[in-house]
Amino acid sequence: MKEEDVLKIVDFHCDVLSKIQLDRNLNFKSDNGLDVNLERMEQGGVLLQCFAIFLSERLGPPGIEHIMEQLDLYQERIAAVGIELVRNTADLDRVVASGERAGMLSIEGADGLEGDLFYLRLCYERGVRFLGITWNNANWAADGVMEPRNGGFTRKGLELVQTCHELGIILDVSHLSQKGFWELVELSESAKRPFIASHSNAYHICPHARNLQDEQIRAIIESGGRIGVTFVPWFVNDSSVVHSEDLLPHIDHICQLGGEKHIMFGSDFDGIDTHIDDLRHAGDYCRWVETLLKYYPEELVNGWLSGNALEFLRKWIPQGK
Numbered sequence: 333m334k335e336e337d338v339l340k341i342v343d344f345h346c347d348v349l350s351k352i353q354l355d356r357n358l359n360f361k362s363d364n365g366l367d368v369n370l371e372r373m374e375q376g377g378v379l380l381q382c383f384a385i386f387l388s389e390r391l392g393p394p395g396i397e398h399i400m401e402q403l404d405l406y407q408e409r410i411a412a413v414g415i416e417l418v419r420n421t422a423d424l425d426r427v428v429a430s431g432e433r434a435g436m437l438s439i440e441g442a443d444g445l446e447g448d449l450f451y452l453r454l455c456y457e458r459g460v461r462f463l464g465i466t467w468n469n470a471n472w473a474a475d476g477v478m479e480p481r482n483g484g485f486t487r488k489g490l491e492l493v494q495t496c497h498e499l500g501i502i503l504d505v506s507h508l509s510q511k512g513f514w515e516l517v518e519l520s521e522s523a524k525r526p527f528i529a530s531h532s533n534a535y536h537i538c539p540h541a542r543n544l545q546d547e548q549i550r551a552i553i554e555s556g557g558r559i560g561v562t563f564v565p566w567f568v569n570d571s572s573v574v575h576s577e578d579l580l581p582h583i584d585h586i587c588q589l590g591g592e593k594h595i596m597f598g599s600d601f602d603g604i605d606t607h608i609d610d611l612r613h614a615g616d617y618c619r620w621v622e623t624l625l626k627y628y629p630e631e632l633v634n635g636w637l638s639g640n641a642l643e644f645l646r647k648w649i650p651q652g653k
């Protein structure tokens with residue numbers, strides 16, 4: 333395999349937009365206050381970065397204006413320095429062929445959509461292609477994983493799922509409650525549309541509520557979905573210093589469950605203030621590639637870094653001419 337093939341990394345989750353919304357002085361080009369910036373994407377070989385729209389509690393009650401503001405910030409700060417938005421398969425093919433860096437947009441938590449499906453359509457028109465239904469708490473659509481009552485979807489939430497399926501927005505179960513997860517499995521089955529967990533690890537290896545139980549991992553694999561192994565230290569293990577090699581048991585475990593073609597990465601960079609000690613920002617992907625190649629065949633590593641994600645996207649984002 334050639335070097336340029338290895339350094340085509342797809343990362344399925346970062347919170348840069350939320351950080352810039354709170355601090356307009358942050359410069360996406362090279363500001364070291366950002367784990368993901370242009371310089372670091374180039375350094376780490378990140379080809380395609382998924383940018384989440386997460387609304388901080390510091391903004392006050394979540395509203396559509398906050399989502400629109402982050403969409404504007406994407407255009408003004410990120411697309412403006414050359415990270416063009418991928419909306420369909422034609423855009424994706426262009427990116428892969430040219431090797432030019434690109435971005436995709438997801439919403440992390442439907443809170444800011446205010447229960448209004450017109451707002452969802454508006455976001456779709458502006459390029460949003462993924463929706464994480466909840467963050468940790470309950471919202472109008474469903475309960476998050478930290479909500480003690482463990483509720484599933486509301487009536488409105490079921491409509492949200494249906495509309496996403498109609499539009500071609502891919503659903504993301506990271507942060508969703510157990511009950512919500514299993515309800516979504518059924519809905520996805522009948523719609524014949526798979527779903528992803530953009531940033532979650534294996535509960536069997538690290539028993540944190542945000543990680544996926546074995547049955548959940550199997551269900552995602554069965555749906556044809558993808559799991560973004562994440563670099564959040566406390567989802568890796570409970571030691572005070574976490575190393576990148578501590579991620580390997582998570583990868584091995586998902587493989588044992590049959591998921592080697594379903595693994596990708598969702599770093600959660602800029603969504604965390606503590607890092608894996610040798611995976612601190614997008615530039616460290618270089619080193620991470622070397623570590624993976626020490627332990628696994630190139631073909632598998634290449635799949636995890638980009639192949640599995642790209643194959644999924646080609647199939648499930650809107651077809652473009």
Ligand SMILES: [Zn+2]
Nearest residue numbers: 440507531603
């Ligand atoms: Zn998250």
